[in-house]
Amino acid sequence: MSSSNRREFLQGSTLAAAGLLAHGLFNQVSAQATPDGPFNVGVVGCSRGLAHIRATINSSQSRLKYICEVDAGRLANGMKIAESLVKEKQAEMPAPITDFRRMLDDPGLDAVFIATPNHWHAPAAILACTANKHVYVEKPGSQNPWEAEMIVAAARKHNRVVQMGNQRRTWPGIREGIAKLQEGIVGETLYARCWYNSARGSIGTGKPAPIPEGFDWNMWQGPAGPEQEYLDNIAPYNWHWRWKYGNGELGNNGIHALDVARWGLAVDYPTKVTYLGGRYHYQDDQETPDTGSALYHFGSKGISWDCSSCLPRREEKNSFVIFYGTEGSLHIQGAGYVAYDLKGNEIAKGTGAGGEQEHIDNFLTCIRSGEKPNSEIGDAQISTMMCHLGNIAYRTSSVIDFDPEQKKIIDNPAAMNLWKREYRDGWEPKI
Numbered sequence: 001m002s003s004s005n006r007r008e009f010l011q012g013s014t015l016a017a018a019g020l021l022a023h024g025l026f027n028q029v030s031a032q033a034t035p036d037g038p039f040n041v042g043v044v045g046c047s048r049g050l051a052h053i054r055a056t057i058n059s060s061q062s063r064l065k066y067i068c069e070v071d072a073g074r075l076a077n078g079m080k081i082a083e084s085l086v087k088e089k090q091a092e093m094p095a096p097i098t099d100f101r102r103m104l105d106d107p108g109l110d111a112v113f114i115a116t117p118n119h120w121h122a123p124a125a126i127l128a129c130t131a132n133k134h135v136y137v138e139k140p141g142s143q144n145p146w147e148a149e150m151i152v153a154a155a156r157k158h159n160r161v162v163q164m165g166n167q168r169r170t171w172p173g174i175r176e177g178i179a180k181l182q183e184g185i186v187g188e189t190l191y192a193r194c195w196y197n198s199a200r201g202s203i204g205t206g207k208p209a210p211i212p213e214g215f216d217w218n219m220w221q222g223p224a225g226p227e228q229e230y231l232d233n234i235a236p237y238n239w240h241w242r243w244k245y246g247n248g249e250l251g252n253n254g255i256h257a258l259d260v261a262r263w264g265l266a267v268d269y270p271t272k273v274t275y276l277g278g279r280y281h282y283q284d285d286q287e288t289p290d291t292g293s294a295l296y297h298f299g300s301k302g303i304s305w306d307c308s309s310c311l312p313r314r315e316e317k318n319s320f321v322i323f324y325g326t327e328g329s330l331h332i333q334g335a336g337y338v339a340y341d342l343k344g345n346e347i348a349k350g351t352g353a354g355g356e357q358e359h360i361d362n363f364l365t366c367i368r369s370g371e372k373p374n375s376e377i378g379d380a381q382i383s384t385m386m387c388h389l390g391n392i393a394y395r396t397s398s399v400i401d402f403d404p405e406q407k408k409i410i411d412n413p414a415a416m417n418l419w420k421r422e423y424r425d426g427w428e429p430k431i
Contacts, residue, residue, distance in 0.1 A: 042066030046078035049115030072214030122147035164380035173352030177337025187327030194257035206231030248288030
C-alpha cells in the first residue's frame with residue numbers, strides 16, 4: 001500500500017476510526033453468543049490470518065467480531081475480504097483493531113485465532129487463555145521450549161480448548177492413511193522420512209529505515225527482546241529466518257511433516273536429536289539454515305527431516321512423508337496416501353479434501369462439545385518441541401540428549417541456555 005493510501009485508510013475510514021484506538025471496544029460491539037448460537041471470534045494477523053477470516057465467516061459455528069493487525073495496509077485488506085463475505089454470512093462487519101488485547105476485554109468474545117509471527121504465538125495465546133477465551137493458534141504455537149510448556153499450562157489452568165493449526169490432523173485422506181498405518185498395513189512401522197524443498201531467494205542485508213506509516217513497530221515487536229531498531233528486511237516475512245522472532249524452516253514447514261511422522265509412528269518425545277546444515281546459498285542476514293538434515297531417535301523408532309529451502313530439487317520425486325514398515329511403506333502425498341508392499345506393488349491409496357475449514361470447524365465443535373480437538377495443544381507442542389530441539393542442536397553443534405519424563409535437555413548447558421529467550425520489559429508471559 002502506498003503512503004497516500006495508508007494515510008487515506010488511517011484518516012478516512014470510519015471502520016478504522018471506530019476500532020484502531022478503542023479501549024473497551026466491546027461496549028460498542030454486540031458480542032453476546034447464545035448457548036446454541038455461533039461463537040463470537042476474533043482473528044489476529046492479516047497474512048496467514050486471511051484464511052482464518054474466510055473460514056470463520058463461512059462457518060455456521062462462528063461470527064467474526066474483530067480483525068486485528070498492526071499494519072494498516074494489511075488491516076484494510078483483511079476488512080475488504082471480510083466485507084466481500086459478510087453480507088451473505090453474518091449481520092454485521094467485524095471491528096478493526098491494532099492491539100489484540102482490546103478484544104480480550106470483551107466478555108462476550110468466545111475465541112481468538114492467532115496468525116501472528118512466531119514470537120507472538122504463545123504470549124498472545126496465554127493472554128487469551130487468561131482472559132477465558134478459547135484459542136486457535138497457528139503452528140508452531142511457541143517460539144522456544146519454555147513457551148511450549150507455558151502455553152499448555154495456560155490451557156490447562158484456565159480449562160480452555162486450544163487447537164494448533166497443523167491442518168493435516170483433520171484432512172480425511174491423511175487420517176485414513178494414518179489409521180491404516182496403525183492397523184498394520186505395512187507391518188510394524190519403524191522409521192519415517194520427511195522432506196521440504198523450495199526456491200527461496202536471499203533476504204539481503206537489512207538497513208535502518210523510517211518505520212512505514214501505518215505500521216506499529218512497537219506492537220509488532222511485542223515480547224521479543226531486546227529492543228530492536230526497525231530494519232527494512234524483517235517484516236512482513238523474513239522474520240522467519242532470525243532466531244529472535246522465528247524458528248527457521250524447521251518451525252515454518254518442518255513442523256507439518258514432523259507432526260505427521262510422529263503421529264504415524266505413535267511416538268512422543270525423542271531421546272536424541274541432532275541437526276546438521278548451514279546457510280549455504282546466500283551471504284545475507286539469514287541466521288537459520290537453508291539446507292540440512294534433522295535426526296530424531298525414539299529408542300525403537302526414528303524420524304529424519306531433510307530440507308533444501310533455496311534449491312527445489314524438482315528432479316527428486318520425494319513424498320511429503322514416507323513411513324517404512326517391516327512389510328512395505330506408506331507415502332503421504334498431498335491430501336492423501338499411497339501404500340506399497342516390499343516389492344513396490346501398490347496395495348492401497350486414498351485422498352480427500354484439504355484446506356482450513358474442517359480443522360477450524362473441528363476446533364469450534366470441540367468448544368461446544370468438550371471433546372478433544374484433532375490437534376490439541378498438549379499433543380501439538382510435543383511435535384513443536386521436536387522443532388525446538390532440532391534448532392537448538394543446530395545452534396550448539398551438538399547431539400541433544402533429552403529426558404522425556406523430566407522434559408529437559410541432559411548435560412548440555414549451552415543447549416539449556418536456549419531453552420528460553422529474552423523478553424522486552426513487561427512482556428514475559430505469566431500464567
